[in-house]
Amino acid sequence: MNKELEHSFVEQLQKHQNIVHKVCRLYTNNADAHNDLFQEITIQLWRAYPKFRGDSKFSTWMYRVGLNTAITLYRKSKRRINTQEFDSVEFKIKAEEYDDTEEKQLKLLYQAVHQLNDIEKALVFLYLEDKDYREISTTLGITEVNARVKMNRVKKKLKTILNP
Amino acid sequence: MDELELLKKDWNKEKATYKSFSDSDIYPMLQKKSSSIVKTLFYISIAELGFWILVNTLPYFISEAYREKLNTSYENPLFMALSILSFVVILVFIYLLFKSYKSISITDNAKKLMESILRTRKVIKYYVIYNLVMIFISIPLSLYFEFNQNTVFHDQVASMNSTQTIKLYVVTVFITGIFLLVFWLFYKLLYGILLKRLNRNYDELKKLEV
Numbered sequence: 001m002n003k004e005l006e007h008s009f010v011e012q013l014q015k016h017q018n019i020v021h022k023v024c025r026l027y028t029n030n031a032d033a034h035n036d037l038f039q040e041i042t043i044q045l046w047r048a049y050p051k052f053r054g055d056s057k058f059s060t061w062m063y064r065v066g067l068n069t070a071i072t073l074y075r076k077s078k079r080r081i082n083t084q085e086f087d088s089v090e091f092k093i094k095a096e097e098y099d100d101t102e103e104k105q106l107k108l109l110y111q112a113v114h115q116l117n118d119i120e121k122a123l124v125f126l127y128l129e130d131k132d133y134r135e136i137s138t139t140l141g142i143t144e145v146n147a148r149v150k151m152n153r154v155k156k157k158l159k160t161i162l163n164p
Numbered sequence: 165m166d167e168l169e170l171l172k173k174d175w176n177k178e179k180a181t182y183k184s185f186s187d188s189d190i191y192p193m194l195q196k197k198s199s200s201i202v203k204t205l206f207y208i209s210i211a212e213l214g215f216w217i218l219v220n221t222l223p224y225f226i227s228e229a230y231r232e233k234l235n236t237s238y239e240n241p242l243f244m245a246l247s248i249l250s251f252v253v254i255l256v257f258i259y260l261l262f263k264s265y266k267s268i269s270i271t272d273n274a275k276k277l278m279e280s281i282l283r284t285r286k287v288i289k290y291y292v293i294y295n296l297v298m299i300f301i302s303i304p305l306s307l308y309f310e311f312n313q314n315t316v317f318h319d320q321v322a323s324m325n326s327t328q329t330i331k332l333y334v335v336t337v338f339i340t341g342i343f344l345l346v347f348w349l350f351y352k353l354l355y356g357i358l359l360k361r362l363n364r365n366y367d368e369l370k371k372l373e374v
Contacts, residue, residue: 006191006194009194010187010190010191010194011187013190014185014186014187014190017182017184017185017190018182021182022175025182038185038193039193039196040198040199040200042190042193042194043193043194043196043197043198043200044198044200044270046194047198047270048269048270048271051271052271061271064270064271064273065270065271067274068270068271068272068274068277069200069270071274071365072201072274072277072278072281072362072365073200073201073202073270074200074201075199075200075201075204075358075361102170105170106170106171106174109167109170109171110171112167113171117364117365117368118361118364118365118368119365119368119369122274124168124171127168127172128168128171128172128175128176129175130172130176138273139273139274140273140274140275140369141272141273141274141275141276141277141369142275142369142372142373146372146373149372150372155166155167155168158167158168159167162167
């Protein structure tokens, strides 16, 4: 492939890599899995890059490719342990010593988000990234109304996970 | 305060909790192979096409007796028509597969992307079903040909009493049934594992529409 294209791609990805890291953070539970997903998203971004026309911002375009990879294309490799169970076990222990301090609360929150399903995570991700409902709906392919409805359900679900 | 607001505040702090990759980390990543389900689906469809083409053509190349028999069979217009049909069907499936792979675009919205992947999987599924149906049809058909052309077989069947004829039917149906069942289980397992997550996520999005 064209060296110039490759160079401009790597430069932009390097600059905006935090977006990819954030997707990985939500969808994976350990460093190995994080890097694995990062790798796959990078490949998908690179493949789609020749078609990137620049009519949207590079970062906006990254959200879509990143989430699509995490939700749809990515295959978790078998060798990895299922940390889902581990997470909830840890969560139960932590919940008993629930404390008001912000840091502890944040930790619990992140753990709770990890218990959501893939689509719910995507909503949370876009919400945290300050995307409006129009953008959430076009990224996921649902209507704006449904995006709102779903978001409210996710909030409720998080509350139930945090205060069982 | 709303839980998510608290999370959002922390989320956007941009503190360097992630290992930042340098340019020299990223370049090698571009050369790595993708392990996405689309890639796997692509390999499966190629294997599928190859397998069935091989099943249909291999006997012709390895068995001289079969080749001779086939050459005489071509004189039968029905057999000729079936052969042409199966060839056309393979071409049509290759075209459909190519088209549906082309339509998979990572920059589509999530739902559309899932739909195009599921459509591709359907094309492969139909191809497999087509082959299984053809096998199902070809077993009685080849028995029929054999009955008409092979005098030894003809005499054998003709001399059978009704219990023996029934036995022949039952055994044929049973073997065909087992054969189809094994294939069906194999595909259920293969696509079940591969597309489990995709199906789950697609259902989750679909559920919102009701």
